[in-house]
Amino acid sequence: MRMHTPRPLVVDTLIALAMVCMAVRLGQESVTQGWPELDADAYVLVVVAHLPVALRRRAPLVVFAVVQVAGVAYISLGYWPVVSAFGSMLALYTVASVHSARIAVGCAALMAAKWVYGGVISDSRFMGWLVGQALLFCSVLVWFGILARRSRELAQQLRAEQAERARREVAAERGRIARELHDVVAHHMSVISVQAGLARFVLDSDAATARGALGTIEDTSAEALEELRRMLQVLREHDLGGAAGSPAPMPTLARLDDLVQRVRAGGVPVGLSIQGTVRPLPPGVELCAYRVVQEALTNVLKHTRNAGAQVRLNYTQHELTVSVTNEGEEVNPARVPAGGGHGLIGMRERAKLYGGTISVGPRAEGGFAVRLTLPTSATAARWKDERTR
CATH class of the missing domain: 3.30.565.10 (Histidine kinase-like ATPase, C-terminal domain)
Structure with a gap:
């Protein structure tokens, strides 16, 4: 039974919906954490800050920009910053896993600045801890993204090397088959050629010798055909995955x-x-x-x-x-x-x-x-x- 791998867009859409649900559920705890209760505008911004993640593989930088802008708008309205953070974190990881380290560091700096901005407008008493937290989270996300990109590149290189090795093995197998064909055809045709010349030379003067030469030609050609048939059978079984039975033994x-x-x-x-x-x-x-x-x-x-x-x-x-x-x-x-x-x-x-x-x-x-x-x-x-x- 063949198993189908889910498409990336489907997986990312499910992740985005899960993040929206988690952010909405967390937003309902805003009052208990000392932040204003979310209204309709806040919920719209929460959705915009997470749902675009479904397209993160197709347009990583665009998705990062959209969720960042939505997050800044959400924070500017005085709501709890943590609620809008999940989408931007995944978007930053995606950028780091696709683009160069320079672009990833630039995006990380923007996200860290947004994090610090949230502390400034909320007049946080733990600004130092907040800055450290922003740098730590952004650094970890960029590092894991770079590791994912390198792993993907190594996997592509490995597949290319395996394809090249397979190509060399096919070329070597073709060379082996060519040598086998040369061995079979050259030897048997040499014998047949010599015997045919002998038969023609003595055809009128020595019928017995001519018949013997023709008999040798018959036996030699039959053996050549048998070896060629054996080789073709091996090739056919290779194409069919060995389903045709065991090949005849080689000489x-x-x-x-x-x-x-x-x-x-x-x-x-x-x-x-x-x-x-x-x-x-x-x-x-x-x-x-x-x-x-x-x-x-x-x-x-x-x-x-x-x-x-x-x-x-x-x-x-x-x-x-x-x-x-x-x-x-x-x-x-x-x-x-x-x-x-x-x-x-x-x-x-x-x-x-x-x-x-x-x-x-x-x-x-x-x-x-x-x-x-x-x-x-x-x-x-x-x-x-x-x-x-």
């Missing part, structure tokens, strides 16, 4: 065999070796390692000629090390984007996101190498930071 290191088989089918001999005790890792770490291997093998397909590759995984107590080496012919420099393409940037960003390190570059003995080291848990990440200090 893990258990699927490296399938990845290597596809690259082998593309004509690149790839070896896979695993050292250490294989164990489940956090999903983000597994996805990071899988995507880095995928991107590295995609680069082998796109940028090398007649070169094999070797994928090595090494599980240790605190870390997972992944290396992909192109063990044959050097990478064709004419086909590698200067400064690193989106794939290389994506690999570095993934490694940084999970507290890992990555090195990408040519090998001294020829070829190319990618080496990724990832902490396997938050504890391992802290252990790594302490070890490198």
Whole structure:
């Protein structure tokens, strides 16, 4: 059930009416306090000194001026000054909460002068106490008004910062999605391109090889569509607040065999070796390692000629090390984007996101190498930071 917040004008109108009622009730005690009894003119001035407060948010200075003039007129007729004071006090607070401190202090001086004026025309015997009371009340009202204005400004700044942070998070999420799409499309399309070229080349001379290439294209395209469908499902669930059910799992290191088989089918001999005790890792770490291997093998397909590759995984107590080496012919420099393409940037960003390190570059003995080291848990990440200090 949705709750509606009352409108400020409604709230201020109720406050103004309550202040009028309270002032009228207090005015009936004037005689017992030694002041003249209120007549019709006095009651009209009491209403004018309080009712405009209903518009205090829309025109603070105008409301302050009106209630001050009504209060001065009320005091000048010799009535009890306290009865007309409530509206001007709230009006002063409102001015201080909206306008600058200089304007608020000026209005406070006017209200203090009215307070002192009431003591002068009533020939008060406690003039010193009255002046002190006027200064104290006006100072407190201005101080609370300034605090309210600063709190409102801080709240606006906080909302602006939250909106900016949300915008940055959306931009980061878009970047992550772009990297995921790059990883999915670039790898699978590279395999499909190589296999399509092979099928066309041997279509007339080796039908069996051509059929095998077409089968690889079929499997690879189906997997690409499945990953794209999975990503779209995640996006759709994000838009619907997660109402569409659980998304399909993202790729893990258990699927490296399938990845290597596809690259082998593309004509690149790839070896896979695993050292250490294989164990489940956090999903983000597994996805990071899988995507880095995928991107590295995609680069082998796109940028090398007649070169094999070797994928090595090494599980240790605190870390997972992944290396992909192109063990044959050097990478064709004419086909590698200067400064690193989106794939290389994506690999570095993934490694940084999970507290890992990555090195990408040519090998001294020829070829190319990618080496990724990832902490396997938050504890391992802290252990790594302490070890490198």
